[in-house]
Amino acid sequence: MSILVGKDTRVLIQGLGKTGQFHTDKAIAYGTQMVGAVHPSRAGTTSHFEGETDHSGVPGRDDTYFVDLPVFATVREAVAATGANASVVYVPPPFAADAIMEAGAAGLELVVAITEGVPVADMIKAKRYLADKPTRLVGPNCPGVITPGECKMGIMPGYIHERGRIGVVSRSGTLTYEAVYQLTLRGLGQTTAVGIGGDPVNGTNFVEMLQMFEDDPETEGVIMIGEIGGTAEEEAAEFVATRMTKPVAGFIAGTSAPAGKRMGHAGAIVSGGKGTAVAKIEAMEGAGIVLAETPSDMGEAMARALG
């Protein structure tokens, strides 16, 4: 088992621009079932992908791949033609929230929004729109979701992953890679690694992810990587203390960040004394989460938490 994505996930890409094209190629090389693209101006054509298989991904495939991906005008049409149940969004910021809503309207189970720089107001609306849809949104402004050896939806480098025992959830992309790589080197591996994104309004929060990992029989422990801004980590700590039986390790970025400055991520800001690293670290330690002192110690912290 794993969570969110697996070998049966049939993925559409929304926004087949340069970035979308590049990562679709990487996803196919990894062995992800990419079944179609939505890109209105190129509807009716196909997009060709070929290259050398990434053997760190889905096992037992040929050494090369040749794929002609059909391109559709709308998500609904793409779903009808391909049986897709998930989509990954690379649509540019002004149109990204609209693409997310379109995926929701088509009834997809999962939408992973990679796009960085989506206006907050657009996300507030998109989230409201999805409230009565069956769709789970991950992101935006995130690296995506990967279940090693089965499905890679997003921009993370596939080869640092290895199928294993640990769930990873993070607000930061590159810190997810740090954690994942350390787990791989230690032979702990990952069940699923999820970037929930660095924006103040995102589709899925820590608590929802922790619940999924808690319910996943294959996951034996979770690494949770937070950062300054908001109170999502404090809420997650409360959940860990009261509802989780599995060991959790963690790290909080931004101990040295000055107040009132946005640290790259739109959501990473200490304002009005709220969202400090200290408050988050205290809440997490209080909940029994084993914290890594530096990002280089995340794998070690997980090993300690597992006992």
Add this chain to the structure above:
Amino acid sequence: MKIHEYQAKQLMAERGIPVPKGRVATTVDEAVAAVRPLIEESGNPVVVLKSQIHAGGRGKGTFEEHPDLRGVNVITAGIGGGIGAAEDAVRKLAFKMLGSTLVTVQTGPEGKVVNRLYVEQGIDIARELYLAVLLDRAASRNIVMASSEGGVEIEKVAEETPEMILKEEIDPAISLAAFQAHSLAYGLEMGEEVTKRFMGFVKALDLLATELDTDLIEINPLVVTTDGQVMALDGKMAFDDNALFRHPEIVAMRDETEEDPAELEAKKTGLNYIKLEGTIGCLVNGAGLAMATMDTIKHVGGEPANFLDVGGGADEEQVTTAFQIITRDPNVKGIFVNIFGGIMRCDVIATGIVAAVKTVGLSVPLVVRLEGTNVEQGKQIIRDSGLDVVAADSLKDGAEKIVELVR
């Protein structure tokens, strides 16, 4: 993006939201010239002279050059002495305030130079309240926040007497409903006439927030005047940077003198840079990793000189600019490059570093940690360059090495 109080008030006034009348001045003469029309128009002999900087706490803040002078001054000389006396008082004050450095709780000890003054009509205040429209991250919606405790720090109110803060969540499909505006007025114990005006005020503010993609509108204080008007005595607005592409009129309000020039240059190149006080320059990909790199430097006994995220797709030119910005800071005694290449390929970064060092020159130690996509090619490029670079195996290893080298 932040704007000045006078600009925020202008945006409110354009949308029919009541604000005191005022004029902005960048010179002493302009400030003096504003006095007569303001007094004649309002009939109130009192004027207020307000420093315009992008930081709060101006009323209590004082000037570095004039420790007895506050950032906001109420001029009452006009009450007995007429317009001429008010003008004289404004002349004296404006002369001291303009070009001086105002230090408030929000500016930090270095303060901010006052380049603009706002001359405003005096208002007869019956009540001071607090009103804000801001994002509630946990709810993923905007909320209206109001309190009867106006004119003081709202964070303090929230901590000490949270029951004094009223909140209404705004459904984006409906916007603020009338009953919600009414419920706030009721909670603030307003009479019938004031309730009506307040409801109009808060509804208009919600519409403004939606129309202009504000991150925050804070009115502290919102006042009820002695004749029952509801008015924004102060106004603070910040806008969602991600939405600026659809608001050129807001972008035009940007006051670049309020921003750090290096941060501004970085932003224009697509880099995220924030200057800090330490000695170790950092160049990192990814915001979370960039923060964590600073944390780790501090953890092993050093002080970071900056936050710098080159993003996911930096090219050679961006890396060169990043190096230029870092090395220009005279405090920088060493540089730590920390890259976990996902999309960002290590060979591209390595080529960028080599080119940058050749262009910019390098007089301080450089530690480079590369991991991820094409890491071997990246390391090879740096080895072949003949540059004096210390290689690191992990983030912590690199942080320890650079801290040791600058010691």
